[in-house]
Structures are given as C-alpha cells and as structure tokens.
Amino acid sequence: MPTKGEKQQNPPPAEAVRAATRRRLRQPVPRTNRVCPRFSDPEWSLLQHAAEQAGLTLGGYTAAAAVAAAASIDPNAAVADYRRGIQELMESNRQLGAVGNNLNQVAHFLNAGGQPAADLRQLLHRVEAAIAAVDEAVAWMVRR
Numbered sequence: 001m002p003t004k005g006e007k008q009q010n011p012p013p014a015e016a017v018r019a020a021t022r023r024r025l026r027q028p029v030p031r032t033n034r035v036c037p038r039f040s041d042p043e044w045s046l047l048q049h050a051a052e053q054a055g056l057t058l059g060g061y062t063a064a065a066a067v068a069a070a071a072s073i074d075p076n077a078a079v080a081d082y083r084r085g086i087q088e089l090m091e092s093n094r095q096l097g098a099v100g101n102n103l104n105q106v107a108h109f110l111n112a113g114g115q116p117a118a119d120l121r122q123l124l125h126r127v128e129a130a131i132a133a134v135d136e137a138v139a140w141m142v143r144r
Helices: 041-054 058-071 077-111 120-143
Strands: none
Touching: 041 058, 077 120
16 A cells, blocks of 8 residues: 555556557757647547557647648649538539529419419428538538
C-alpha cells in the first residue's frame, strides 16, 4: 500500500501494451515549414481512426496524407469528390430555384381562377421529393 506521498501505480491499459505508433521517417534536416489545420469533432474522429489504422501518430498521418495528395499526378483528385459534390449541389439548387419560379407561376395561374391540371398533385410530390433529396445530400456533405 502506498504511503501518503506516494501514488499507487496502476498497470498500463491494454492499448498502451500494444506496440507504440510509429513516427514518420526523419529527415537529416528538420522540417521548418508548418501548417496548423483545424478540424471539427467528426473530422477529428475520422483522422484519429485513420491514423490508428495506419499505425501512425495523428500528426504523422495528417502530414503524410497531405504530402501524398499534393505529390499525386492530379492533386485535385484528393478533394475532387467533395468539390464535385458541392458543385452538383449548387447546380441542383439552381435547378430547384427554376422549379420554384415555375411553381410561383402555377400558383399565380390558380389564384387567378385557372383550373389545375390532373397531374399537378403528382408534380408537386415529385418537387417535394427532389427538395428532400437535396436536403439529404446537403446533410450528408456536412457530416463528411
């Protein structure tokens, strides 16, 4: 039993018993340039998991991934899916804006006493489904 000034030593947890994560290869000259990115909690969790799977420290994994993306033949490929997704969402937003304009014209016609076409309800359901799909895609992109 430890005395008053001593702390009881607990055995290390099972994770600490595993081999320590390895560091990136050292260079003969210290690296002098630094980037300090910031991450959301979900991004941070993804990075921690990926670094653990690669057997690297978090900083080493982040640096290796950034250098690998930059050194590839097409540096945009690493972020192309995300950017393409954003561009597609922007295009769908533009198209939904045009649909909204058409719906305003339909509403004006109906308010002026016009008779609705038989398939108007089906059209409105399709528009609602398209808006819901875009909302779902935006939520997915935000969670990434």
